[in-house]
Amino acid sequence: MSDQFDLPIRSAPNELTLSLDGWEGPLxxxxxxxxxxxxxxxxxxxxxxxxxxxVFIADARSLRLELAADYLVMAAWLAYLKSCLLLPPDPEAxxxxxxxALQLQFQLQRLDAMRDVxxxxxxxxxxxxxxxxxxxxxxxxxxxxxxxxxxxxxxxSAYGAIRARATHSVYAVKRRAVLALDEAxxxxxxxxxxxxxxxxxxxxxxxxxxxxxxxxxxxSTFVAALELTRQGRADLSQTEAFGALMVRGKP
Amino acid sequence: MNPLLRELExxxxxxxxxxxxxxxxxxxGDREVSPxxxxxxxxxxxxxxxxxxxxxxxxxxxxxxxxxxxxxxIIRPTRDSPRKLSRAAVETLAIIAYHQPVTRxxxxxxxGVGVSAGxxxxxxxxxxxxxxxxxxxxxxxxxxxxxPHFLVHFGLESRRDxxxxxxxxxxxxxxxxxxxxxxxxxxxxETESEDxxxxxxxxxxxxx
Amino acid sequence: MNPLLRELExxxxxxxxxxxxxxxxxxxGDREVSPxxxxxxxxxxxxxxxxxxxxxxxxxxxxxxxxxxxxxxIIRPTRDSPRKLSRAAVETLAIIAYHQPVTRxxxxxxxGVGVSAGxxxxxxxxxxxxxxxxxxxxxxxxxxxxxPHFLVHFGLESRRDxxxxxxxxxxxxxxxxxxxxxxxxxxxxETESEDxxxxxxxxxxxxx
Numbered sequence: 135m136s137d138q139f140d141l142p143i144r145s146a147p148n149e150l151t152l153s154l155d156g157w158e159g160p161l162x163x164x165x166x167x168x169x170x171x172x173x174x175x176x177x178x179x180x181x182x183x184x185x186x187x188x189v190f191i192a193d194a195r196s197l198r199l200e201l202a203a204d205y206l207v208m209a210a211w212l213a214y215l216k217s218c219l220l221l222p223p224d225p226e227a228x229x230x231x232x233x234x235a236l237q238l239q240f241q242l243q244r245l246d247a248m249r250d251v252x253x254x255x256x257x258x259x260x261x262x263x264x265x266x267x268x269x270x271x272x273x274x275x276x277x278x279x280x281x282x283x284x285x286x287x288x289x290x291s292a293y294g295a296i297r298a299r300a301t302h303s304v305y306a307v308k309r310r311a312v313l314a315l316d317e318a319x320x321x322x323x324x325x326x327x328x329x330x331x332x333x334x335x336x337x338x339x340x341x342x343x344x345x346x347x348x349x350x351x352x353x354s355t356f357v358a359a360l361e362l363t364r365q366g367r368a369d370l371s372q373t374e375a376f377g378a379l380m381v382r383g384k385p
Numbered sequence: 386m387n388p389l390l391r392e393l394e395x396x397x398x399x400x401x402x403x404x405x406x407x408x409x410x411x412x413x414g415d416r417e418v419s420p421x422x423x424x425x426x427x428x429x430x431x432x433x434x435x436x437x438x439x440x441x442x443x444x445x446x447x448x449x450x451x452x453x454x455x456x457x458x459i460i461r462p463t464r465d466s467p468r469k470l471s472r473a474a475v476e477t478l479a480i481i482a483y484h485q486p487v488t489r490x491x492x493x494x495x496x497g498v499g500v501s502a503g504x505x506x507x508x509x510x511x512x513x514x515x516x517x518x519x520x521x522x523x524x525x526x527x528x529x530x531x532x533p534h535f536l537v538h539f540g541l542e543s544r545r546d547x548x549x550x551x552x553x554x555x556x557x558x559x560x561x562x563x564x565x566x567x568x569x570x571x572x573x574x575e576t577e578s579e580d581x582x583x584x585x586x587x588x589x590x591x592x593x
Numbered sequence: 594m595n596p597l598l599r600e601l602e603x604x605x606x607x608x609x610x611x612x613x614x615x616x617x618x619x620x621x622g623d624r625e626v627s628p629x630x631x632x633x634x635x636x637x638x639x640x641x642x643x644x645x646x647x648x649x650x651x652x653x654x655x656x657x658x659x660x661x662x663x664x665x666x667i668i669r670p671t672r673d674s675p676r677k678l679s680r681a682a683v684e685t686l687a688i689i690a691y692h693q694p695v696t697r698x699x700x701x702x703x704x705g706v707g708v709s710a711g712x713x714x715x716x717x718x719x720x721x722x723x724x725x726x727x728x729x730x731x732x733x734x735x736x737x738x739x740x741p742h743f744l745v746h747f748g749l750e751s752r753r754d755x756x757x758x759x760x761x762x763x764x765x766x767x768x769x770x771x772x773x774x775x776x777x778x779x780x781x782x783e784t785e786s787e788d789x790x791x792x793x794x795x796x797x798x799x800x801x
Contacts, residue, residue, distance in 0.1 A: 158473065161497025168771060204498075235765045238561075244495055245476075247549075247558045252479030254548040259454035261538045262467050266452045266460045266607035271633070272660075273401040274412055274667075278674035282719040284683055293687035294766030296704060297758060386644045392667045395660040400667045436594045438602030452603035459600045459620065460607045523730030536751055 160208035163190060165242050175243045180235040180340075181219060184212045227288040313340065318354035319361055326368055326383030335359055335379045389418065390426050391431070397430075403447030403537060445536040445543055470507070477504050478513060482535070482547055483559055486517040486528035491561070505529065513538060598634055599627065605638075609654035678719075682712050686721060690743070690755060694725040694736035711736065721746065 157163050167176050167186040191209045194201055215238075218231035259265050313321075325338050339351050359381050362368035371380045396412055397404060404412075405426070406420045413423070427448055431441040440453050470478070477500060480492050483523055492500050508514035531544070541547065543575035553559050604620055605612060614628050614635070617788075619633070635656055639649040648661050652732060678686075685708050688700045700708050716722035725738035739752065749755065756764065 158496065159498030240558075241495075241497065243556075244558045244775055245497065247553055247556075248476055248479045248483065248495060251483060251547070251549050251553070252475040255479060255482065255539055256470070256475060258548070259457070259540045260467070261451065261540070262464065263461070264454045264457035266457075266464065267449065267538065268398070268606060269609045271401050272399040272668055274396050274399050274404075275669065276673050279671040280718070281673045281675045282678050282682075282721075283452065283675050284686070284714070286749075288678070288683050289687050289690065289747065290764075291766050292683040293691055294685065294761045296684055297753040297761070299705065300703070305608060319633070342456075391646035391661065392664060395664040395667050396646075398647045398658070399660055412667070414672070429633065436599075438599030438604075439606045450606070452607050456600055456603040459603055462609070463620065485699060517789075 159202075160187075160205050161241065161245060163187065164208075164238075165245055168242050169246070175239065175246055178239060178242070180239060182215060184216045187212055230308070270326070311342075311344050312349070313347065313354045314353040315354045315357055319359040322355055322358045322381075323362060323367070326362070326381065330381040332371065332382045335381050338381070387426065389413070389416075389422075390430055391561050393423070393426055397441065397448055397450055401451070403444060403449035403533075405447045408447075442540070443542055444540070445533045447533065447537075449537065453572060471504070474500065474507050478508050481508070481514055481529045482531050483550065483553060485530040485544075486520075487530075488520055488528050489528040490526060492529075511538075532574075595634070595637075597621070597624075597630075598638055601631070601634055601638055604656055605649065605656055611652060611657035613655045616655075636724070640783070679712070681706075681708065682715050685712050686716050686739075689716070689722055689737050690739050690752070692736060693738040693752070694728075695738075696728055696734040696736050700737075 157166075164187055167190065168175060168183055170186075171178055171182065173179075188209060191201065191205060194205075202314065215231060215234055219235060223232075321340070322338055335355060336352075338355055339348065342348055342351070356379070359368060359370055359379075363370045367384055369382045369384055370385065371382075372378070389445050392413070393409065396409065400408075409427075410418075410420055410421050427441070427443070431443070433449075434441045434450075438453050438456055439450055441448060441450055466469055473496075476496055477492055480495050481487055484491065489500055489505070495548070505514065513532055513535040515532045517528045519525040520528050535541075536543065544550075601617065605615065608616075614631050617631050618626075618628055618633075635649070635651075639651075639656075642649045642658075646661050646664055646667075647658055649656060649658055684704055685700055688703050689695055692699065693705065697708055697713070708780070713722065717724075721740060721743040722737050723740050725736045727733040728736050743749075744751065
């Protein structure tokens with residue numbers, strides 16, 4: 135198939151011989167045609183270029199080559215541009231055909247420039263072609279030398295912890311002195327049976343040296359008083375906020 | 386020979402990748418030496434290698450030893466020959482190098498033809514091209530730029546040393562659109578038109 | 594500089610393996626040069642590198658460039674990197690200090706948790722612990738003891754300066770309330786598996 139593309143096709147007016155193989159799109163063809171004008175790309179005749187491109191397309195079609203759609207779209211666009219450029223200037227034209235022609239020229243110059251510098255880049259001394267580095271360098275890297283941080287305190291407290299762990303390995307819950315609620319109810323009920331008059335609740339507390347036990351007893355005795363009141367077996371009274379809490383048994 | 390010079394020489398010889406002055410400062414440790422001292426020593430060392438078959442060069446701020454470029458023919462037979470780049474790849478590389486950061490649609494616009502999937506891949510595989518963030522424009526297209534290794538490979542001290550860069554810039558050929566001042570002379574022949582600046586992009590993209 | 598000398602230099606620099614005179618003869622091609630000439634040039638080249646940080650040496654009849662032997666530390670510089678000793682390591686060290694000479698099974702019995710080999714290695718690497726012969730008991734287990742460096746590091750005159758249990762108790766180091774201790778034990782159990790005291794990746798790799 136590529137044989138077919140290699141067929142030379144004649145193209146007027148510069149006797150430019152073209153083959154379709156290897157063109158990279160219509161801009162590529164246009165650039166080749168423009169270069170064939172052998173003038174500075176900034177002074178190129180866009181009209182001549184358009185004619186050349188249209189001939190190129192016509193030739194290609196007469197040879198029944200398959201042309202990609204973008205070649206034909208470009209041909210149609212250039213034909214339109216040509217007609218605009220040939221008409222008397224129309225200040226209302228949008229876009230301005232002159233501007234479009236200039237833009238095309240700019241694109242050709244730019245692509246040409248990129249090809250040129252691409253070739254110049256590749257012509258430089260390339261690593262692996264003209265210059266070479268060592269194949270397997272050892273590499274340089276900083277290695278860290280560990281400096282262990284541990285103070286005597288760390289050491290001793292660690293040992294202390296180990297020893298402590300060994301001696302107290304069984305954790306036993308210490309029994310705390312409390313007055314349980316059912317015990318408090320039973321006790322309060324019994325005492326109320328004896329004292330029939332209003333009595334401050336504090337007077338029903340068991341005597342103890344242990345302040346924790348006294349606090350516990352106060353709490354459970356208070357709750358016991360509430361419970362007995364709820365059951366209708368006692369009355370509670372307090373004349374003012376934070377005042378003395380009085381309790382009385384109900385027969 | 387200056388002891389530090391010898392050390393730099395050994396470092397650069399053993400390094401797997403080109404070394405920056407900052408890399409060297411890190412390796413040198415906390416000796417009393419400034420980055421400027423290191424740079425001066427590197428230049429001195431490079432000069433001492435001038436006539437030799439091995440040369441010390443700076444590429445993108447990093448230094449490396451390589452064989453002298455005129456001796457390629459001596460080494461080439463002993464190495465695998467590098468893969469030849471397609472025309473499309475060369476053009477795409479040039480466009481990325483000179484227009485970076487550049488998006489794929491921009492590359493396609495400059496070449497007037499679609500960029501096939503393999504082209505940018507080949508350049509990335511060679512280590513010359515890298516993705517360089519997204520453009521803050523509709524669709525947030527990915528941009529491409531060259532790598533430090535690109536400079537090493539093509540023997541460029543910096544991106545400013547790209548061949549012909551200044552000329553291209555002066556001619557406006559690195560701009561995204563046709564520079565309007567270029568139009569000046571040609572516009573002069575034409576009647577004044579209000580929309581001279583409009584839609585310069587409509588150009589060849591008729592197939593878009 | 595002699596052109597052939599430059600070529601030899603580039604050849605040796607870029608060579609995959611050290612080159613013999615015969616290898617070089619092959620690479621040089623059919624120029625009018627004898628093996629003796631090449632040997633003489635190699636010797637001249639080696640001499641010119643004498644004072645440099647890179648040297649050309651002959652090893653078993655083959656020539657190669659390498660960094661000067663006194664500059665090994667330049668290629669692999671080491672930096673102190675302070676690291677916290679793991680809890681397992683501190684405890685193991687404490688047990689060795691108080692119970693030396695002590696075997697690993699004994700350490701495990703006292704700690705109540707297994708001791709990985711890595712933990713003892715770290716202590717040996719730090720220079721605080723040394724093997725101290727074998728216990729004359731079934732299995733002849735290795736015993737461990739502390740080193741003189743251990744005393745220096747912790748500011749102790751002798752092992753007898755380690756506070757006894759009574760001292761520890763007086764200092765409040767032995768009395769731990771139940772919750773803290775429980776917590777400590779849980780932590781120890783949790784970290785024990787992975788935390789042998791040594792981070793496997795000991796080198797702080799500053800990539801060149």
